[in-house]
Amino acid sequence: MTTSKRIAAGILAIGLGLTLASCDRTDERMERLSEIGDGVMRQLGGEDVGGPGNQARMENVPVEARAFQGEMQEASPVRVATAPSKFVVGSIVAKPRSMPEPDTVAEAFEGPSIADYDAYVESFESDAVIVVPTDEEIAELQSPSRTMSSDEPSRLDRAMKSRRTITIDPKSREQMAQGLPREVLKDTRTRMEYRMESPQVQIPERTDDSPIIQPAPPAASPIPIPQKSAERRLVMRQDAIGAQVSAESQMIETAQRYGLAANIQRSRSGQMVIEVGSRAMKPTKYGGPDDNVTPWIAEDDEAITCPSGMTPEEISEDAVLATVCVIQDLKASGEFEYVEKDWLYQNQFVRRPKNSGPVTNVAVTPNDPLWSLQWNFMNQGSGDGEIEGGSGFVDFWTKQASQGSPEVVVAIVDTGLEMDHPDIKDSPNVAPGWDMVTDIAMANDGNSRDSDPNDPGDQCPEEFVFEDTFHGTHVAGTVGASVSNNENGVAGGAWNVKIVPVRALGKCGGRLSDINDAIRWAGGLIPEYDELGNEIWNDNPADIINLSIGLFRFCPASMQDAINAVTERGVVVVAAAGNDSVSTQFYAPGGCDNVLSVAAGDARGQIAPYSNYGAEVDVLAPGGDLQRDDNGDGRPDGILSTKHASNCTDPVTNEAITDCYYAYEQGTSMAAPHVSAALALIKSKRPDLTGTALADVLLTALNPRSQEQCSGPCDQYPGAEPVSEGSETCKLPCGAGLLNLSDVNLDE
Template structure:
């Protein structure tokens, strides 16, 4: 794409200077490995820790492999669609306010309410709903609805396909009625009912209330759409399978005899299942015989024809998202290294409450990004102020707050994660085994087996991206004398794997977002292809999306985001690393997300970071080519991640394997904000989504224009800054993340 090429252009002399600076930092790290440089001995926790608890990845990539221009790709044969006029099917609200509860009770006592109850009664063969005064048990509420159907569409047997559609409609009717009855039971709970429940029962009621119903109208709209799809597929002679969902979004698989991705076997190359969007356009006068030979083009033709039918709210290819590690310093503008200074153990002059002190994790000494902002000893100009928040508020998190990380999964055997009390059951949402890289499709194991796409690429390696992201939020056990600290020490992390080999399907990401919020179930099948539902028993308060797609926000992704934000969930998105406008990136450019750009250790926007009016906040993302805090280490973000070619930062001795590494990217910035929001939610558990975001906004550190500036030659169309004609402003949020600015609540905080 010309637009992407223009945005990613960088001058050759600037590239060379930037790479040379990276080599200098890499050489410094080699000196440490050879014992020529030893970390400041005042870092006492580092010295006392066992080498296995403090070893770091020693490879600093001075010259990264340069990818081609980022261009959108999609999964061949996979299409996402939603029929028009799907009725709202949001979660039932069980309000805390007594007046709202009484208002609902009055409604159900009215003639209109009674009529609604009668209309929702199940068939005579089904159990009758309990009377209004009868207690509602958790067993009734927690009973899952029937799995949503998958329907085969076969042009060679069109009549049989139409019969299957009709049968699916009949089967779903009884379960929709049953689901309606359960939700009506919840609506009839009085305030006394709620008060009489144990706390865990009230949590269960609210969790069940968030779940999307099996609504008959929603299912019927999807079933009706199958006829249109069958006609379209018949035109090109390709079969298909359609998966229905509770909220109306449908995933259509065409070709391979209409097989669902979980039925694929083998590990073919990416070209067999991924295609460049611009290389698979439908011709003006498509020949069915020719199109059948090219499934990528057939996908584009089916998308075009379904859109033209006028029967759908949206139809789009199943785009492929990538993680947001910054791996292309050739695209980075040149900066001048800052002055070096002696490191410290991170103590500050600010009086701290005795309840919380600096974490004893040995690598805390190197986590500049959590430190207080400033130039005094123990502070960092680009620090995010977590240190002061923990101490002044007496809050390090709460085990009642849940952050879901939709990413590449989690290295479940990581020593700082395997024993962490913060990890909750997650899910592997990667549907295609060729992308799953673990031999199967969706299942209950969110472990990250690696995501290496093309092993022939220079510098290619498994990213273990989700482990690094989750570690910054709080997946690792903080204050345990090993490894790193997280932003929220006491938080519940739900890992949801949606990115695998070569990236992640949009359809998988949409499902992952809804599942993480507790709106829809995941589905697993046994060896007999019998499907069962798996709900997230720890619905998220916050969802972290450190992922990106070069392109405007897909309609289905916006649909998924809207559905969870309506349920009160905060969605945090990385801005992207293409050094371009966030409006041209997703999910950064989607509505209803907290978009985060990346800053360096100086508090300036990182040269790789996307920017634009959609950005709300600037947070530490790091810059591996700088050492502005003078600790002899690259200014990346230090977090959990298994690595090889490591070293002991105290002795300088080489270590074969380790579990901590520096990385850079807006992927690293977003989890800082997710951790901050988790702390704010722990500080005020009853606050709404909007109130929590407002508190974050109010605490942002004001920034100056030069903190969000770059060379005009590298940002075509940007406005020059007055007094600095060579520098152009880039919108990068309302301010810098600084948790030290959050006022202390007079009533005290929660958490530990």
């Protein structure tokens, strides 16, 4: 669409938005249209952006508290997903078929009886790593000159931290205690072992010859265990570890068949990750042009199957083919519920080319200087301080007299958080998080998994990311990680809730296996480990988990398994629908079961041109459109939030600023955190609500969309259904309606 056509379309939209109930009020309509036109011209000239007093508010703060990145973009063809998915070469995610169902929360409250303790395993057993080295690595391990000094940990040791690591001789047939028919070459246990101790029973000292009366075992503690803490008592049973041991044997035999080294990561969640080939002994090796190791990622090709005419030795020379063959063989064994590639996920920004309580009469709004540019939180309507595509947060803050509660926790599984951001540093809203990125070079911070979820940047020209996105910071800022109402920068949707950053995406994306662990850790279901081997649990298990990530593929079984595990505990999972203008059923996690799938809307309350759509979408929320200015403020209708950016603008002087801390972005990544923030606000007022009950309250607060508001040109949406036979306009189902907190009903 040309610039002149966009301007004409904008004026037409303004005119339509001013249509009054009575058709004979022409003079009033024309007068109002003239007022708006004058306002637009003032705003385009940099005058009084956002209403009376706002210019003075901006002028009274330092430039770093108001400068932002973002300008109108030229229209470009809608990008439709056609590129194949990518996966991590040599990494496979699997789950044994015979894994027993985990204990229920009710059983966790009671805990195992004394007689049952032998049925459970110690934690360092459940999270062990089984390593199958090559002949050269065996020789190195057995060399008397080689020391295993803890001061010089191996790459594998650094990757796995202090989990128990068992290195075995694949040629041995000696039976291990765990059941693996291999000789142990090295067994590194956690430095601090966690044992399940039976309650101590005190026997009174005898003073005579009376018979000894053994007291009965003590009853379960009458002190109730908080439900979130009770999850930690869902320890692994012996029969579950037995299923994993059997699966490990199958994995080892399969790797041996192709002469491949392997490491197998065992988790109490039931998920197992096997890495084969060059990655097995160097699981944090990134690969690249200066490396003799096969590139670490590859594009998926469904046509590649394991050939019958090649020898195992020939297959092992091709890392991609070896990965396919190992997966095929493991599936054929019948041992596994699922076996799949370790898919590579991306954030859901719309990528740009390089260089490119009591009801009051006064609305509650924050004093942050850029608040007037955050149309996405405003009430829906066409009056002053309203916009058709808003989400009604102002009404909720005002009518419910609440901007959130620190008892409510939202976990952001994303690229991490800029901890030194001036609007986030020392924020009382940010709780301790975790870095789940396994690959050191993908992590881009010099180490593997650890307790630091800071985002060091994620430039990746191979994936068209030419500058650091700080994606997780933008998403978290929309929810409420930044300090709102502090006369600095922007406001979040839920000012006072607790944000737990869980870093699972780094340079060039994030591994499926890491994301699955991040979901479970965020929900309080599994621990991570510090350098000393201590179990580190999420002390703030999430009520809501935000997944502004995407993979152009049907929902992987292992991801669905992780989502099910947390939703069964009452967590609401919010997922971006995806940005490729296709049906959300082809996307994960937006197309997974048991998620609230969020499509993106523009400032008019219509589906954005890049947004995915379909029956899987639950709700439409503001995602922005940087090619439009439908609110007439002279700025693009993106979502303004926190992130470090370059090539910025001072809204007071309109001068160029080299660096700033706020930016406009667009995408279903931006839409999802609006829903997460809305859920957090609702739970702040109704802490009794969890899971589907909490989601149902939000789904009653939607403004239905017409077919016209959720449709688009058929030539831009291949596969979409025309609104009528022969029509060039296609249906783009965008959920039950547009998020509208003004209509939320919190009655019992």
